[in-house]
Each structure stands twice: as C-alpha cells, then as structure tokens.
Amino acid sequence: MRENARHVPETVERFLESTLESVDSAEELAVAIAEKAGFDEDDLMRIGMAVRESMVNAVVHGNRYNANKKVRLFVANSADRYTIRIADEGEGFEYREVPDPLAPENLMRTSGRGLFLIRSFMDEFQVRRLEPGGTEVTLVKYVVSR
Amino acid sequence: MSVKLSSRQVGDVTVIDVAGRITLGEGSSALRDALRELVGKNQKKILLNLGEVSYIDSSGIGELVSGFTTVTNSGGNLKLLNLNKRVKDLLQITKLYTVFDVHEDEAGAIRSFA
Numbered sequence: 401m402r403e404n405a406r407h408v409p410e411t412v413e414r415f416l417e418s419t420l421e422s423v424d425s426a427e428e429l430a431v432a433i434a435e436k437a438g439f440d441e442d443d444l445m446r447i448g449m450a451v452r453e454s455m456v457n458a459v460v461h462g463n464r465y466n467a468n469k470k471v472r473l474f475v476a477n478s479a480d481r482y483t484i485r486i487a488d489e490g491e492g493f494e495y496r497e498v499p500d501p502l503a504p505e506n507l508m509r510t511s512g513r514g515l516f517l518i519r520s521f522m523d524e525f526q527v528r529r530l531e532p533g534g535t536e537v538t539l540v541k542y543v544v545s546r
Numbered sequence: 547m548s549v550k551l552s553s554r555q556v557g558d559v560t561v562i563d564v565a566g567r568i569t570l571g572e573g574s575s576a577l578r579d580a581l582r583e584l585v586g587k588n589q590k591k592i593l594l595n596l597g598e599v600s601y602i603d604s605s606g607i608g609e610l611v612s613g614f615t616t617v618t619n620s621g622g623n624l625k626l627l628n629l630n631k632r633v634k635d636l637l638q639i640t641k642l643y644t645v646f647d648v649h650e651d652e653a654g655a656i657r658s659f660a
Contacts, residue, residue, distance in 0.1 A: 420571045445601075445632060452603055456570055502641050508615060510608040513640055517604055520639055 410436070410477045415470045416455075418463035418488075423455040426473050430484055437477045437543060446521035447482070447541055453514040454486045454537050462488030462535055472536075480543050487536035495527040549573035549599075551580050559591040559656050560584055561627075565598035568606030577606070581613040581624070590622035591659040595652070597628030607640060614646060623647070627655050 410433055416422035430451040431444050439447065455471065463469040469489040476483045499506050501513045519525045524540035549566040562580055567573050584592055594613075596602075602610075610626075617624040625647040629637070637643040649655035 423570070449601075449603060452569070456603070456605070460570070507641060507645065508611055510612040510615075511604070513604040513607055516640070517636075 409479070410475075412473075412475045414473045416473055418459045418465050418467065418469050418471060420459065422471060423452055423459055426455045426471075426486070427452045429473070430475055433475050433477055434482055434541070437482055439482070439541070439543075443541065447484075447539075450518045450521045450539050451484055451486070453518050454484075454539060457514055457537070458486050458488035458490070458535070461493070462490030464490065478543075482541045482543055484539040485536055486539075487530060487534055489534045491533060492529050492535045549576050551576055553580070553584075556593075556652075556656050559593055559659050560589050561593045561595055561652070561656075563595045563598065567601040568599060568609065569601065569603045570605035574605045574609040577609045578612065581616060585616055585620045585622065588620075590617075590620070592617055592622060592624045593627050593649075593652075593655050593659075594624060595627040596633055597630070599630065599633055602633055602636060607636060607642065610646070611642065623659060625649060625655055625658065627652055 412429065412433065414429070416426060427448045431448040434444055434447045458471045459465065463471060472487040474485040498515055499512055501507070501509065501516045506512065518539065522539045523542045524538070526538040528536045528538070530536055549564060549568055549572065551562055551564055553560055553562045564577065568577055581592070614624045627649050629648060634643065637646065647658070649658065
C-alpha cells in the first residue's frame with residue numbers, strides 16, 4: 401500500500417566515495433526519503449535493494465574502488481514518482497550484452513543478478529552512457545495516490 | 547547489523563545459524579569462509595538456517611549458489627532452512643528456489659540427510 405498524503409517534494413544530491421560504505425549510506429538515504437514519501441515496507445525493501453545493487457555496480461564494476469572517482473547519487477521525490485539516479489566515472493558497459501541470469505546455462509553463476517533484481521523491483525530502469533566516460537542508471541518507482 | 551554465523555552439530559549434520567545481512571563484503575565473505583572451512587574438514591551434511599537473515603543481496607545469493615556448488619562438488623549436501631518471505635521471494639524470482647533443497651522444519655531437514 402502506498403499513499404502520498406504526506407508528500408513533500410524533496411531533491412538530494414551527493415557525491416560519494418567509491419567504497420562499500422557509500423553503498424550502505426546511499427541505500428539508507430534512499431530508503432529514508434522513500435519512507436517519508438509514504439512507500440510501504442515491501443516497496444522500501446525493493447527500493448533499497450535496487451539502490452544497493454546499482455551502487456555496487458557503480459563502485460565495484462564502474463569505478464573499481466578508485467579513490468579518485470566519485471559516484472553521484474541523485475534522489476528526487478515528486479508527487480507521482482520517486483526517482484534515483486546513480487552515475488559512476490567508469491569505462492561503461494553494454495547493457496544489452498549482460499547475460500540473462502534466468503537462462504538455464506547461467507542459473508548457477510555466482511554473479512550477474514544485480515541488474516535483473518533492479519529491473520524486477522523498480523517500475524522504470526534506464527541505463528545511459530556518459531561523456532567523456534561513465535554510466536548513469538535511472539531508477540523510478542511510481543507513487544500511487546490512495 | 548552485519549552477519550553473524552554460529553555452527554552446531556546435530557548428529558552428523560552441521561547446522562549453521564545465520565543472522566543479519568548477507569551482502570557484498572563482510573557478510574558474503576563470512577558465509578563463504580564458513581562453508582569452505584566445513585568442506586575442508588570433509589563435512590558432507592550442511593544445513594544453512596537462514597531464519598534470522600533480514601536481508602540478502604545479489605552477492606549473498608551468489609554466495610549461496612557458490613556454497614551449494616562447492617559442497618555438492620565435494621560429494622556433500624547443502625540444504626536451506628527457515629527462509630523468510632523476502633529471501634524465499636528472491637530465490638523464486640531468480641529461479642533458484644527449486645535448485646536448493648529448502649526446509650521449514652529443522653527436525654525434518656536433519657532427517658532428510660539420512
């Protein structure tokens with residue numbers, strides 16, 4: 401159940417270190433704002449996990465823990481949608497080339513489920529290559545009026 | 547809270563009680579180390595009690611798969627016990643639920659190793 405009776409528009413931007421601590425803090429921040437937006441516990445878990453997986457991709461696969469590279473976290477809470485953007489400064493990846501983790505040949509792989517979980521938990525998911533380098537993902541969860 | 551692991555012996559089955567979060571970093575590496583240690587000791591029957599696991603991410607799921615493969619390849623059995631709804635949902639949407647032998651009752655799980 402979601403309601404936006406307590407809706408207060410909010411926008412937050414942070415530039416985070418490429419560390420696992422940043423993964424935790426981004427998840428906590430996104431969940432805290434989503435909670436204020438009125439999302440229920442199940443959606444808070446979904447949003448938190450989608451942000452965590454996106455942050456792990458940015459820190460580990462994008463910036464490769466490089467202390468000179470930052471992860472930009474942008475969170476915007478509007479009346480009808482909750483938007484999170486996470487951008488790294490890495491070399492980028494070809495989204496369409498990421499193997500399907502549900503394919504029988506990939507089922508027992510020990511990694512490669514992050515993007516699938518993000519897509520499963522959010523209403524919209526987009527990947528954009530940045531110039532001169534980097535990847536930005538946009539996650540959206542719809543706020544449903546009750 | 548990060549992850550907390552404790553193991554106990556029930557007959558010839560080693561039960562690992564897991565509590566907290568199994569996520570990339572300390573949580574998933576602790577689980578990996580515990581399972582590798584048991585396999586190194588030639589323990590063939592391992593029951594992973596996830597009843598107190600509050601959260602698991604894709605890295606944690608990967609560790610479950612890795613542990614399952616490691617134990618199976620050594621000739622043993624790794625089974626799961628007490629999945630909460632969220633962990634169960636995660637294993638279902640990733641199509642892994644039927645890969646694992648999942649139990650809701652410890653005594654029944656212990657008997658299933660016989």
